[in-house]
Every structure is written in structure tokens, then in C-alpha cells.
Amino acid sequence: MTYLPVNSFKNGTFFKENGMPYEVIKYEHVKTGRGNATIRLKARNVKKGTMIEKSFPSGSKLEEADMNKKKVQFLYGDPKSGYFMDLETYEQFDVDREKLEGKIDYLKEGEQVYLLDFEGEIIGAVIPLSVTLKVTEAGPSEKGDSTSSVTKPATLETGVVVQVPMFIKVGDLVKIDTRNGSYSERVTNKN
Missing domain, CATH: 2.30.30.30 (SH3 type barrels.)
Incomplete structure (x- = not known):
């Protein structure tokens, strides 16, 4: 102790x-x-x-608190669970979405993250503070909307819907803060 x-x-x-x-x-x-x-x-x-x-x-x-971090690869998600693979043993397992607290919405297939293990039970996940995702659906943009603080909903490649500025269009890459789901910036080229 x-x-x-x-x-x-x-x-x-x-x-x-x-x-x-x-x-x-x-x-x-x-x-x-x-x-x-x-x-x-x-x-x-x-x-x-x-x-x-x-x-x-x-x-x-x-x-x-004796927390262990287990490095895993996100495989896919469904309405009830997220499916992961342990990178050391290649064992595949699922975790209830409730335990992941919405963090699964920002993960792309194949992404590596950490799951938190407390006394043999997975109780959460550690993901990057921000992620870059592609916009797959967004409302139309109007000419002159580049400086407006008005936002619109946009669906990202993982299926999550976030509020983005009016100038964002389908195909744009956007940086999202995973702590609160807020738009941070448009990414011009992904390194």
C-alpha cells in the first residue's frame, strides 16, 4: 500500500x-x-x-490507486461495446461503452490507446487530448462565413457529431478536443 x-x-x-x-x-x-x-x-x-x-x-x-495501463489497439465499436486487441498477447476482448465514457467516439480503427485496469477490471481509457478527423457530412457553407462565430453540426469519420464553424466543408480535416468534443482548428495537411 x-x-x-x-x-x-x-x-x-x-x-x-x-x-x-x-x-x-x-x-x-x-x-x-x-x-x-x-x-x-x-x-x-x-x-x-x-x-x-x-x-x-x-x-x-x-x-x-493501483492502476495498470494496458496498451491496446482499437478494432471497432458497436452500440454496446468497443472491441480491442492486447498488443502483447494479441487477445481480443470487448469493453462496455459506458466504461469508455464517450471516448470511443473519437477512435479510428487501428488506433493505439491505453485501457485502465483497476484490480483486474477495465474501468476506463486514456486517449489523446486531441484527434484529427475527416468531416464526412456538413451543412452548406455561405460565402463570407470565414470569420463568423456561428457554428453548424458536422459528422466526422468515426460517426461522432460536433459543432464546427460555418466555413468547414465535407472532406476537411478538423482537430477535436476529446475532453469535451469541441472543435479546435482546421488542419491543412496531416503529418
Whole structure:
């Protein structure tokens, strides 16, 4: 059992409380006048998906969640599951979409990602913070829409629908933030 000082936490750190694994979403170090510093955490229960907000005195320690990252290749998805292949054993298996929390919508077939294993159970996935995807469907563009902040829905090659600026058209490559599904930029050439 390893304990981590809360002062060393950062966004993305995993810890365990009451036997449940949590991921730090927001970390804040608060120093008040003469009082001791306090660490405020906003964390997500990675098994249930619920959020908590807690404060801890500086110097407190919490148990480290024993998370294993397994490198896998995404094969395909269906309405209920995502199908993956372990890159070491070549074993194929499925993971419920609920555990992947919408991250599967940004994965192309053949893409390599990490699955999070907690005590022998797959409880989540780690994917890139941004992905470049091709627009397969989009509404018409009007002349002069290049500087507008108005958006329209566009369907990307993985089937996910995102809001994009009016100047985006079918065939364009767009960079999408996978944390919230927002459009970042149009990509002119993919390296």
C-alpha cells in the first residue's frame, strides 16, 4: 500500500478513498492568511463516474490507486461495446461503452490507446487530448462565413457529431478536443 502526499497531486493523478478509485480532475492549493494551506480536489470516481469535491490539510496523504495501463489497439465499436486487441498477447476482448465514457467516439480503427485496469477490471481509457478527423457530412457553407462565430453540426469519420464553424466543408480535416468534443482548428495537411 503506497500513500501519496496530496501536495504532490496534479490533474490526472489516481488515488483511492474508501476502496474506490478516483482521478483528480482539478487540483487547487489554497493558502489562507495565517492558517495552514489547504488542498482542494475535484475528483471523479472512475468506477461510477460520480464527482466529488474535497478539501485536505496540506501534508495529508491518500492511498495511491493501483492502476495498470494496458496498451491496446482499437478494432471497432458497436452500440454496446468497443472491441480491442492486447498488443502483447494479441487477445481480443470487448469493453462496455459506458466504461469508455464517450471516448470511443473519437477512435479510428487501428488506433493505439491505453485501457485502465483497476484490480483486474477495465474501468476506463486514456486517449489523446486531441484527434484529427475527416468531416464526412456538413451543412452548406455561405460565402463570407470565414470569420463568423456561428457554428453548424458536422459528422466526422468515426460517426461522432460536433459543432464546427460555418466555413468547414465535407472532406476537411478538423482537430477535436476529446475532453469535451469541441472543435479546435482546421488542419491543412496531416503529418
